[in-house]
Amino acid sequence: MATTDNEFITRDDADGIAWITIDRPKKLNALSTAVMGELSAVLSAAEADPTVKVVVLQGVEKAFSVGYDIAEEVELGVSTAEQWHAGLSNNVGLTMQVWELSKPVIGAVSGWCLAGGCELAMACDMLIATEDAQFGEPEIRFGSGPVTLIMPFVLGQKKTNELLYTGDIIDAPTALDLGLVNKVVPADQLQATVQKLARKVALTPLPILRYTKMALNRAYEAMGLRDAVKANLDIAAVLNSxxxxxxxxxxxxxxxxxxxxxLAWRDERYAAVED
Known part of the structure; x- marks a missing residue:
């Protein structure tokens, strides 16, 4: 069993599985600078730990994560393209750290999974969601946009276009139909379902898991995923400024x-055109 002394991120190990939890419930697990720094460090430690074969990433209470901490960005006064590029580089770096982790990562999603939190979830190798999970990238509704452009490679062109142009949020059954998640379960079955999947994956020797993930990632990168992420970072910095x-x-x-x-002002603007 391994735990951390961090303020926002905990890690618990059992049976070759590292359970990493974002624990900032008062802010719906929003990804502040402190949260991202702690999460990156814990991911690096799990990466280097030879006893860990599978990583599980989850949130607490009502959310996996609602994305990057908007209030912190406003407080810091981020405004120019250069400032945005520096900040967004950190955001992209964290999401791609999950993507690049040499061990399989399973996302356990309940409640809200939005914006940068949704990107973090999409970077996981597999996702198990509860029936109340909600996914989306609503940034366009307040003049922003996706940071780590992974969605086209997960959902394809047309549905990605619809979600990113409208900022719509989809429920768990829709996410399952679209291939965003692997399975949808009742909330009280999430931990057991993820644990069963993680244990099955962990039966494979770690070197085989590493090379299998390398092959899968390189297939998507051959399709242009990494180039798309890099190109979008530059555009996102200008868009946000x-x-x-x-x-x-x-x-x-x-x-x-x-x-x-x-957020209430934002939602009121779109209320008349919601389904």
Whole structure:
């Protein structure tokens, strides 16, 4: 059994499986700078640990993660393309660390799985979701966009276009139909289902798992995944620094009244056109 003394990330090991948990429930496991730093360090430790064959990544309570900490970005005053590029590079780096981890990563998703949190989940090798899980990248609704452009390689062109243009959120059964997740289970069966899958994978010797993951990743990278992620990083920095009245109002609401008020304003704008 291994645990960490971090503030936001815990690790528990059993049977060759490292269970890594994002534990920031008051912020729905939002990915602040501190959370990302701790998570990266714990992932690196699991990577280097010869007793670990499979990694499980999960959140606590109502969310896997709602994505990058918008309130922190506003507080830091990130505005220029150069500033955005530096910050987004860290975000991309964390997601790609999950993608590149030499050991299989299983995502256990319950509740909200949005924006950068959704990208982190898509970087996992397999996903098990609860019936109440919700997936999406709603960034366009407040003048932003995807950071790590993985979705086209997971869902294909047309559905990716729809989700990224509209910012729509999909439920777990839809995510299953689209191939975003491997299985949907009741909430009280999530841990047992993930554990059973992880134990099955862990029966394979670690060198075989490493080379199998390498082959699978290289197949997607041959399709252009890594080039797409790098190209999008440069575009995302410019996109996030572009001025629009909507982005200005959203940012001012976050700074003056809090993120909840800004999100309520965003949702009200789209309420009339929701299904």
């Amino acid at each position: 572009a001025y629009t009245e909507e982005r200005r109002e959203f940012t001012e609401l976050v700074a003056g009244k809090g993120l909840g008020a800004a």
